[in-house]
Amino acid sequence: MNSQPIGVFDSGIGGLTCLKELKELLPNEDIVYLGDTARVPYGTKSRETIAEYARQDIAFLKRYDVKMILVACGTVSSVMETVPIFEGSGVELYSGVISPAVKAACEATKNGRIGVIGTPATIRSGCYTSALKAIHTDIQVFSRACPMFVPLVENGYTDDDNKVTTLIAQEYLEEMARENIDTLIMGCTHYPLLKGVFAKVLGDGVTLISPGAEAARYAARMLGEKDMLCGSGGACRLYCTDSEELFAENVAAFLGSGINAEIKKCSL
């Protein structure tokens, strides 16, 4: 039993898809969320810069005496596959989004053909491909960087039949659709907001995997197994590094109205 909060961070607001799932699975746990909105996006930046920012994000959450940290950012998760960003941080229990998503995708696929979409940094790192092949060497992976999806989500182009988003999704997904994938890892925490568009472009036969949601499920299972659950009420504190007002607008779009959370600006 452990009443310390769970820490979650992302470069911005995408990680809220993970927080939302976490709240549903573990409504009584306290959560501290950090969105580094002053420096968002991370996905277009270099590995060195991303690692440096991530270490600052971890140090911030550490101040709140968190019992576990979820890296709810696809880009940071890909960097931490090879760069030990938690080393020396004093945080012992943590997870990125990649390994939980990869396990879920391997369970879901029937034909062994899996698509992966993400930011340029995530795809460049090849992290999903190596993690998938480490489970089954004969899995076929079709990956594609989709840099336009984050700005589309952040500017509200999220309707299932939005023309612009559909055109761009067709461009990004046409090759993997032709390759007959049956599972798609949405390798950036913003992408679940476009799942309606993806489903239309790819058809019903493709299972969509949300890494943020899978990471939340993994955290719930792991904390349960270690007997470290025991929320002290379910308080939810959200920190951002840029303006609270701008952040609050996006929080509503990601979390809906069901979650009450305190929002504060912070410095890293």
Added chain:
Amino acid sequence: MNSQPIGVFDSGIGGLTCLKELKELLPNEDIVYLGDTARVPYGTKSRETIAEYARQDIAFLKRYDVKMILVACGTVSSVMETVPIFEGSGVELYSGVISPAVKAACEATKNGRIGVIGTPATIRSGCYTSALKAIHTDIQVFSRACPMFVPLVENGYTDDDNKVTTLIAQEYLEEMARENIDTLIMGCTHYPLLKGVFAKVLGDGVTLISPGAEAARYAARMLGEKDMLCGSGGACRLYCTDSEELFAENVAAFLGSGINAEIKKCSL
């Protein structure tokens, strides 16, 4: 006569449209350019954060003993209309992009109906509207935030007949087209790369004003008047805060192959 370099900065690569014009007007001047690519974009961030970043950018250029600083970033230029970001910096000669663009627009318009497009921060500040109305109170201004244009430019959606960019440009520009504007201020230094699309959507009757190019013309005139020209060869040094490789790819798209420049990563 003054052989010190001219300093130019932007949140990223957009300011290269200003640097390009500067090189054409003053081929023998040395130029130091800073693109804060580790924290790009500024346009979606708060005024406080933007002002803080801009002061760091200025302090960096000051180290190179520049004789003038051009703020080739629409967002920072809008913030500096009300926040004294140069105060205490020791830099005496500087200009943003707004006032040069506004003067050019007032000279170009015949019907007094001017459109302004820019990032959310630029449009929210109302800086172009107030600057235009300060010249002629009876000018009618039609402004619109266009957050999708920067990602479209940075991801290469710049062909004159690109379907996605055309759809988004129609959405953003339809109201000002209906209002019969005859001049459009492209209030973000990325936008000139989309001028072919704008011209198609708005028709030939609309004059497009590039604030980066106007700021370069203003700098050339001002330095000439003060007898402070006298390049020492036309060396061009470009600094970025994120990876040099990523920056170099974009430099080619903005500058073409005609400009030789040394590219280095730096810390602010």
